[in-house]
Amino acid sequence: MNSIRHKIFLAISFFILLIFLGVVVYHYFSHFSWVDALYMTVITITTVGFGEVHPLTDMDKVFTVVLIFLSIGIYGYGVSIVSEFILNNRIFENIINKRMENKIKSFNNHIILAGYGRVGKTILNKLSSYDKQVVVIEKNMDELNENHIKSKNIVFLNEDATKDEVLLKAGIKRAKTMMISLGDDADNLFIVLTARQLNPSIRIISRATNMTIKKKLKLAGSNQVILPYKIGGEYMASLLVSPDLVEFMQQLSMEERNVKTNLEEISFEDCPVEFHNKSIAELHLRKRTGCTVIGFKKPNGEYVINPEPSTKIIKDSNIIVLGQVDQIKKLNELLNIKA
Structure with missing residues (x-):
């Protein structure tokens, strides 16, 4: 960043020096007045082509050509610096992130969802049907649901949920619930510990892969721990034992609220x-x-x-x-x- 600022300072300095050079040469060697010298310098380096204020000698013409080439070189240098600044600082991405941060700041008692995998997407489908305000934290956002992107109540953070500063950016101190659905139990456990430390009163619901991890997540501060595979197996068994009852209960919790x-x-x-x-x-x-x-x-x-x-x-x-x-x-x- 400091290197780019230094280059920008150099480009501005070169541009000012070029103007000074043109004014001095036109005034002392071409015998233009100070105003005419400045005018001639400006129309030359900006290539607007308004015409000379006085007839030019051969030496004046040679200097004017040199002045034009120097100005083109400085312009090119300036454009390269601006391009480098945009690419290195991801200026447009920063603008989008700033808008997201401002939107998150407007959320209160919202839900933070860590993980946008298969389980996370299913959770978000359900929450979005109830117009819940949700901040989604996911490192790998390759396939975003179009409806989720368009939702005014959903904000995506392309960040690592295990970092304290990311949870703070997601507004964890104002959030009502934290849902953790990462595929790695160690990451889930670490996020539970961090979230509980940052907001002791927040409700935490976490995903686990086995009963041992479930106990550890409970001890770490998770209010509820869900085992997706256990729930899936019990659901399939219930369809065999009491299919009508299962279907009835499913109707009561449809994703769309048109039941x-x-x-x-x-x-x-x-x-x-x-x-x-x-x-x-x-x-x-x-x-x-x-x-x-x-x-x-x-x-x-x-x-x-x-x-x-x-x-x-x-x-x-x-x-x-x-x-x-x-x-x-x-x-x-x-x-x-x-x-």
């Missing part, structure tokens, strides 16, 4: 103040929105299926509701949650 029914998870923090410490019966959700409460998550993480109407919405608890799309929309409007 008739859907599940929604509402946390204590999402609820307005008047809902806090109230029982499910007192909320009158069925009457007000048409949604049915089918599950309750206790602060200790225990789930209750079909909770009693007397169950109270307390801190760190969640309720799970089932409803049609328009009913879920009414629920979100009631709770002032962006759908």
Whole structure:
């Protein structure tokens, strides 16, 4: 960078020196006034061709030719420096990165996804269908999904997620959730440790390849650890045992939100103040929105299926509701949650 700045300084210096040389020669040797000498020098080195202010002698013409060749050489030198500056500093890439950084700064309570492989793309498909703000970190972005690129809520960082500065650039201190889906367990473990250190309150969901790594990821600070191969095997077995039930549950979690029914998870923090410490019966959700409460998550993480109407919405608890799309929309409007 300093070398290029030095070259730029030299090019400007040569250009100023050339003007000085032309003015001095035209004034003292061709007997032009200072203004005419400056004018003659400028129209010569810029090759605009306005014509001479006075008839030129043979020596004047020779000097003018030399002045033109010198100016062309300096112009060429300047163009090469500018080209080198653009190529070495990736100026256009820097502009794009700056825009991405500004967009990330506008995100709050967003999701950071480390890894854009097969698992990562599947995760992003699901998140984008719910208009979630996502920052994707991936070193090798060879095949980007066109819909993901066009999405206003998705930002890609072509960086290494194991680096602290990259996670900070992704806004980890403002993020709500970190999802780690790299293919290397060691990298996943390192990112979990780093993310937990940078943001102690962030929710971390990580991918693992076996139970041993799952335990280590839990100890490192991951809230949840997913084993894709285990889930895939259980899903295939469930299709044999209870295919209709599996298909029904799949309909409730379709990627596109154009299905008739859907599940929604509402946390204590999402609820307005008047809902806090109230029982499910007192909320009158069925009457007000048409949604049915089918599950309750206790602060200790225990789930209750079909909770009693007397169950109270307390801190760190969640309720799970089932409803049609328009009913879920009414629920979100009631709770002032962006759908």
